[in-house]
Amino acid sequence: MNRREEILLAALDVFAERGYTGASIAAVAERVGLSQQGVLHYFPSKDRLLAEVLRLRDERGLDVIALPGADGRITLDTVASIVEWNTERRGIVQSFTVLAAESVLEGHPAAAFFRERYGSARGWMAEVVRAELGDALPGGVTPEQAAPLLFAVMDGLQLQWLLAPDEIDMPALFRAFLALLGAARPAG
Incomplete structure (x- = not known):
C-alpha cells in the first residue's frame, strides 16, 4: 500500500468516527504517523481529502455493483x-x-x-x-x-x-x- 492510499484509508476511518465537521487533518496525520504538512503534501485541503475518500469508497464499493x-x-x-x-x-x-x-x-x-x-x-x-x-x-x-x-x-x-x-x-x-x-x- 502506498502512502497516499494509507492516508485515504485513515481519513475514511476518521470521517466515519467523527464526521467531516469533527474530523481534522491533524487526526488523520496522527493515524498515519505524519505531520499535518505531510498529509497536506498529498491532499492540499480537507475538502480535497474528503473528495478523494468518497472516490475511494465508491471505487471499492463499485466492485460489487459491477x-x-x-x-x-x-x-x-x-x-x-x-x-x-x-x-x-x-x-x-x-x-x-x-x-x-x-x-x-x-x-x-x-x-x-x-x-x-x-x-x-x-x-x-x-x-x-x-x-x-x-x-x-x-x-x-x-x-x-x-x-x-x-x-x-x-x-x-x-x-x-x-x-x-x-x-x-x-x-x-x-x-x-x-x-x-x-x-x-x-x-x-
Whole structure:
C-alpha cells in the first residue's frame, strides 16, 4: 500500500468516527504517523481529502455493483447481494452513512457528490426494477417511485444495523422489502 492510499484509508476511518465537521487533518496525520504538512503534501485541503475518500469508497464499493447478474446485467438479486456484502464492511458503511447525512448541511463539500450519486443511482435502479418487474408494481408504484424507496430502505437499514447489529438482519429485511415489490420471496 502506498502512502497516499494509507492516508485515504485513515481519513475514511476518521470521517466515519467523527464526521467531516469533527474530523481534522491533524487526526488523520496522527493515524498515519505524519505531520499535518505531510498529509497536506498529498491532499492540499480537507475538502480535497474528503473528495478523494468518497472516490475511494465508491471505487471499492463499485466492485460489487459491477458484478453482473446471470445474464450479464445488474439485477435486484445483485443489489440484495450488495446489502449482504455490506454487513462485512462496517467501517465503509459507517463512513458512507455519516458523510451522506452530513452532506445535507448548507455548504457541505460532499453535497454535490451525494446529489449526483443518488441521482444517477435512482436512474439505473428504476431501469433494473422495470426490467424485472415491469411498469406497474403493487399499489400502482412505478419503477421511478420504487428506486428512491429501495435506496431509502437500504440506507435506513444500514443506519439501524450500525446502531443494533445483533437485532437488524439487513440482508433478510432487504429481501423482505423486495418481496413486497413482488421481486423475491423473503429470506427465512
